[in-house]
Amino acid sequence: MQPDALLAEPPVLDAAGYQALTGASDAQIADLARYRDLLAEWNEVMNLVGPLTIATYWTRHALDSSQLLALAPDALTWADLGAGAGLPGVVLAILLKGREGAKVHLVESMAKRCRFLEVAAQALDLPVEIHNARAETLKLKIDIVTARACAPMTKLLGFAEPYLHRGATGLFLKGQDVAAELTEARKAWSFASDLLPSQSDPRGRIVQVKRLSRVR
Template sequence: MTELRSPTRPARTIAVPDLAADRDRALALTPVSRETLARLDRFIALLFDWQARMNLVAPSTLPQVWTRHVADSLQLLALAPEARIWADLGSGAGFPGIVLACALADTKRAEVHLVESIAKKAAFLATAIAETGVAATVHHMRIEDFVRHDEVRPDVVTARALAPLPRLLELTAPLLQKGAQGLFPKGQDVEAELTEAAKYWTLQSSFAPSLTSPESRILVVHKAVWRH
């Protein structure tokens, strides 16, 4: 085990597990180019460095960071292969936003917009963009404020572990109504969330299987109309 020490809090360290096997499993599920892998390696190293100072992801998930977080993010690309403008709401530790940006870095006119209201996490995201050299922008603001503006019209909007579906649709509706497709990774409670959302929304949606968890699925929202 390697020890990383926080530069701002010398007394605290974080044990970095051997990630090689988990990395190999993730890449088998979601292969990437050599250039993308180099960017992802830099991002994961930075994640562990900052994790020593702040809780970016659940510590229990760190030994499986590649399969649990990286591959889980990368699998979204296959569901919208022509998309160029992505918006990731509540980006937090950069999943899926930074991971998507790493994969799209060599794609012309591709850009990722990361929306994060917590200042420390927004600072981490900005550092990750600088370290990896990807085409992405951090919007340090509330999601409600971001979706209200017309400056960004994404092809796809993503949100991972952000909110139950009814609330998630409230947040993303302005973008969905402008033509964005929603890609929302969901766990085993997605059917109950969908039933609750159907009380208020008329949805055109479908499911895609998750490559990383048999209990999870990706909800693909093509259209959402509020039933007044």
Template sequence: MAEGQHPSPDDVSRETAARDAAPAYFGDAYAAVARFTQRLADEGETRGLIGPREIDRIWSRHIYNSAAVVPYLPPRGTIADLGSGAGLPGVVIAAMLPEAEVLLVEPMERRCAWLAEIRDALELDNVEIKRGRAEEFHGAFEADAVTARAVAALDKLARMALPLVRRGGELVVLKGRNVDQELPAARKVLRKFGAGEPEVLRASTIEAVEETVVVRVARPKLGR
């Protein structure tokens, strides 16, 4: 790492605790998740997937953060991850929910190539990669749940995502701590699409890692 980018003692301690807890936390998914994490550590910076500061905190900052959304997703059915990028959270979701079909939606060709390599290396037969922007797939498919991480403000994300959520499905996204500031603008968009009130959840994984903010929005079935 470059000068000034060395991890703090707290970061080192947190990452060590997160890595040590991973076998028990991830269970049957651990082997795949660990291989994915190692690939990110080895290649993520050079392939433009993560910044140099992130290499020494992949488990604590990215893998567990991605895993935090899994309890709020359906264990079966179709889940779409918009702007999948490095595969966060989509690859982690696919490893943890092997009975779900996971669609990784990503517009950049080089990132799609990475995702394809990871899918094949980890033998994630439940993953399909769709190259393009979310809006390009409106009308092409609907998912039981649509998720995203660090893609856009909630109002913009809702415009991108809700047409991909089937009636009776949910938008379940990872957001930052200041998400409350995004809610007023988002509510107008949500009403337009007939979606419900956004539910802000505090999702935890292990004690050593900070809780994650998850926003869940239902798209109710049309009245009979």
């Protein structure tokens, strides 16, 4: 990682800044704002996201999630493992809404977080399927498997293995410890990977993973 990247601060965007940067439509901005309001409302009674991160929603959550679409512009089917409150999956679903064949699988093992996901999906009329399940137990054939803050890389690859084996590409949002996590993961897994820069966090990286197998 470049030393100056370690010093740089993430951009702080409002809705207008986010729209100028991403080209999102007015309808998508309205849906993203509605999702932020739902997050803020439900966060009062349920631990969904760090309360302070609502103030930086457009960078920390909206941009962090939506940047994945530019890396896989033709992908229609996604699975978000450990979706929690729906990050990145709900943001992706908002932006994919209306595209024929689009579907985001939101995979979350905690039932109460799935209740929030059901509310968001209904309020925003999203192309999602919610699975209250452990990610590693599902057998979904999809284009892209993603996750943010779900587990360290070694464990996350175990969750993602069934999806990668069915042909998915992995795009995982990771923080500044990614290099150490990858070194550790290579003790258990053999895989091809690329480290891509994050638009929302100069210290973060997106790990693109293909061809996963266990180290014997």
